Amino acid sequence: MSAKAPRVFFREAIARAIAEAMRADPRVIVLGQDVGAFGGAYREFEGLYAEFGGARVRDTPVAEAAIMGIGVGAAAAGYRTLVSITYMDFVMLALDPLVNYAAKLRFKTAGRLTAPVVLKTTAGARGQGVAHSQCLESWLMSVPGLTVVAPSNPADAYGLMRSALRADGPVVFVDHKRLYPIPGNAPASDVPVPFGQARIARPGTDITITAHSFMVQVALTAADALAKEGLSVEVVDLRSLAPLDIDTIAASVSRTGALLTVEEGQLTCGVGAEVAARLRERQGGLNVARVGAIAAPVSSNHVLEAAAIPDVERVAQGVRALLRARESGHPNSVCSGGGPGAV
Amino acid sequence: MSAKAPRVFFREAIARAIAEAMRADPRVIVLGQDVGAFGGAYREFEGLYAEFGGARVRDTPVAEAAIMGIGVGAAAAGYRTLVSITYMDFVMLALDPLVNYAAKLRFKTAGRLTAPVVLKTTAGARGQGVAHSQCLESWLMSVPGLTVVAPSNPADAYGLMRSALRADGPVVFVDHKRLYPIPGNAPASDVPVPFGQARIARPGTDITITAHSFMVQVALTAADALAKEGLSVEVVDLRSLAPLDIDTIAASVSRTGALLTVEEGQLTCGVGAEVAARLRERQGGLNVARVGAIAAPVSSNHVLEAAAIPDVERVAQGVRALLRARESGHPNSVCSGGGPGAV
Amino acid sequence: MNAIERLRTMMLIRAFERTLAARPDHGFQLLSAGEEAVAVGLCSALQPGDQLLTGGRSIGPALARGVDPKTVMAELLGKSAGVNRGKAGRGHLADPEHGFFGAHAVVGGNLSIAAGVALAQQLSGQPNIVCVLFGDGAAGSGALHETLNIAALWKLPLLFVCNNNQLSVSTPRRAALAPRRLADLAAPFGVPAQTVDGMDVVAVAEAIASAARGVRSGAGPAFVECESERFGPHSTTARETRDPETLERIRARCPILRLTGDLELAGAVSPASLATLEAEVEAMVAEAVAFAEAAPYPSPSEALADVG
Amino acid sequence: MNAIERLRTMMLIRAFERTLAARPDHGFQLLSAGEEAVAVGLCSALQPGDQLLTGGRSIGPALARGVDPKTVMAELLGKSAGVNRGKAGRGHLADPEHGFFGAHAVVGGNLSIAAGVALAQQLSGQPNIVCVLFGDGAAGSGALHETLNIAALWKLPLLFVCNNNQLSVSTPRRAALAPRRLADLAAPFGVPAQTVDGMDVVAVAEAIASAARGVRSGAGPAFVECESERFGPHSTTARETRDPETLERIRARCPILRLTGDLELAGAVSPASLATLEAEVEAMVAEAVAFAEAAPYPSPSEALADVG
Ligand SMILES: Cc1ncc(C[n+]2csc(CCOP(=O)(O)OP(=O)(O)O)c2C)c(N)n1
């Protein structure tokens, strides 16, 4: 895209995708806390209420479980509901309708019913403390029947939201508090990003980093810094966690020979563990390491939050450590939690 | 243990552990649906109500969220509550108090409060269908602040329950529908099984299988069958998923050189992915494969249930395939979902 | 449904469940003997375009709603001729084309789903309503509160029907729920509510019909509590917790005997016509069994079909 | 607390929050200007061994409960001299030794936790009670229903206090909750309930005291709704959604001015004594700030301390 392409913020890309979907399909409705005139906690629903009115853009009580269930039920009955749960931590309250009902509906009815609901929720830490910072993508990835996407920039946010609002079954759209203020090239209208396609966010030759959501931005910055040290880092933006585009990852790693997985959430049973496992089912002799949060809750305290989650420096250290290990003939992988003193 | 040791059923071992803990500590109480005079869905609470009465063994309404919260609150205020959620699928309803509150309480209060609550719940498939069959251990393993155990036999059920009812913080005790009728040697009274210690359930030299809960029984039967083919399988019963005893696994795999992880739940971001990742952070050049459920809900239909989850034959096939790959010099790992036509 | 149809449907449910339970190949089942008047009274007040959602104890409601007994039997026996190809099984069957949006075995789990279906009805401007049938056990779940509140706020065309059979597994309703009447739970939300004798199919049908009229008119949700009795244990494999005298007393209140007696008094049925009805339902059940038995089990490959 | 102590505590809360909000280093905060009478009236009716749990808007309640303003300020500025070593921060502070079992920023999340604390009190046979303070927003959550039911069944010593400040973020209470009064939600469970003017500290204190007496006597839970007003936006960084005229009208109902006026009329305060009070609270706040400023931030290694 040319540098002169108009720029939009991440939150604007989301609002635009929803608005265009609502114009195209009268069956798209939005449910959530403060999504109406207020326009959403991050203004990512701004303009929708004014254009589409309160019947289609509905403020709800603080009742995540029921709102999810209502979104799922309306979807099963023919609508396309976008349910907003402001913080991913509170998706816990809504897992029963999402996982026990929606994700299994098509299966259990042998295709007679399906629930094309989109759950949009915001993950990640930005000073909001232990119960407003969690990244639970890996839980949802593991649920058969759910599609899970996690864009890192406005264009993908637009394109994946358009795909989500056309999908056949339930989709979880995960965004991130630190992405909202990020600008990017305006997405081309009406061009959805297909599920299951990763994107080479930056080409490189020495090592592959896989990341999603805000960590792609962190990885790109780390790659810039490492370039000054003469290291060429390829950054693969997963975009879609379920389905996972293992072909693109494998092709990248077969060129670079090393993989660093980066995620903001917990390493244990995390996205990186799965990416590494699937990759190794295809190719051997790899140098692999994981970077993620330390095994602790994330405090709102800025010192402790910074100590808990990966940042540019820790990603760069992870790259350096992994490449050192490769050079020294270390047989396999190195782990690096994002923590203080880690790596 | 001698073959003449008295035998008890898994469910009896649980009831006994709870009863002894309640005798030893008046602050131990039990909350859950039908745990009172009825004695629990699997009779695993039998006798408690008669001995300790309704104040300490409390039947509750069908309100998993509040019951978990009450158990957590009472624990934070000085009691040791055992909360029973009959089916692990419904732990979803209780994740907010468990994960957003209990798991973070000691951290966020800087040690001023802690919640020594035990959540006991039953995972796994046995003809009960899409919403009564799930294995969600990997979700809980990933939560900092939670201890997660999953015994495979009466003695460990006893010993881990005793440890759980003495622990400092929240513990999730996962059992399994197919384990309840299984007999085993009676555990020695008052001997707890420490957290974070795996157990060599069967020694062997050619390959290591890691498993937990009912899959240990499946792995042991598969090992018997494979022995007849001349294959010597070491079975490591993880027992404790968080903390994970990677030392014991690593020691085993350094002897056998190959690892097959077996779990009944989903492979994606599962227990096996984590075991493999941690192991490879220590040693390279391993042959690793995973066996788990196919990526689909589990129907109550016996044909479809059997097709969905690992059984003795699929575990045996997984072992054979992995050892074949090793012989043929396949560089690394092979995956085998438990599904029809898989492996 | 006229009185005879109601009687026949109640008899069909009883016979269907009895035959099913006697087989060795059903796994286990949640039966509704004693509760037939709730299912039949309720369904006799619904219209074709309406949708019914239920909890796990769903055989009676499905049959009363008009789902073909053949496809229900096949489903419960795990056959691919089942209404959901044998994949749903106990507690999950769904036949939306016949107004049975589905059972869901998570206690309380269908409440908010039903509100979503009602929202869809409301948005699409159709005159149909949605009915959600749930147990006394489900009344303890927070889902009821959240759903009642939103349904009242949004005036959803949703009829809450609580089949209060006095038990959740082994736990008596009085030990699990503080309210004097479960219908009282609707009052704070301004939702009209009534409690009716769930052993009297006529009373149930009238109460539901009048509540449904309000809902259909756009007045928003309504709530009907039906006080019934569960004649058997929680499931075919569960331990019975009540003593024989209690069970005898309870079973004496049989809704089928009651309607039969009333119709006999009114001269609307005779021993001969009853025998004919009996033969009719037995034939339907036999046909359902034959249909199910003739059908194959799904192939293992269907375990991966229709995911997502 | 006598009337002067109430006034001083309300003034302390107002001054504390104002000073905190004016700083650049607090991240963001949920303030309670306008709602001081609820916190203070409530706490003036609690006894030392009682425990209070709240939602995220917790500065006022913590101070009213007697948590040291120095440790609260340090906590909210992320310092290790904070009541929780700076780890809890906004929305999570806890000081159980001072009867403040803690705030919890999950809306409705503390309801069942509080019932558990009440169960512990009941089992241990102590005469203390537990009070849970939650917002109108939390009243829409299923946790309230489940907790009210169980608390009523088990006669837990639990006092539910709803601070109905008419808003959940931008959503007016009338758009989020169908009940005419939120106190009506207690009725089905047989839980005594009342609604009181939350801008009147005396009325709040009396209502809570009388409800607390019942709870303390073993009669089971009680419910008090306090109708208050939030003077500012949801948080220090949130957009205000009300127009200036509305805000002006609301702010004219200031609970501090109201008590001051009443006390002036009664001759219990004078301009001079008010100035003294003002100076006292400003000194307390200044001391708290100095204390917090002098304290270090926790070291990064504390990010791994006290997990589990
Ligand atoms: C959320 C949840 N918790 C627990 C269960 C286990 N369970 C199945 S049926 C049942 C009893 C429900 O009682 P009620 O709602 O009165 O329905 P009934 O069985 O009497 O028809 C329970 C507790 C479940 N299915 N779902």
Ligand SMILES: Cc1ncc(C[n+]2csc(CCOP(=O)(O)OP(=O)(O)O)c2C)c(N)n1
């Ligand atoms: C379960 C949950 N959902 C959403 C939020 C986001 N949130 C934070 S405060 C708030 C408003 C709560 O309103 P109310 O209970 O009336 O308390 P108030 O803010 O008015 O004090 C919301 C929705 C949350 N913290 N927890």
Ligand SMILES: [Mg+2]
């Ligand atoms: Mg019942």
Ligand SMILES: [Mg+2]
């Ligand atoms: Mg409020």
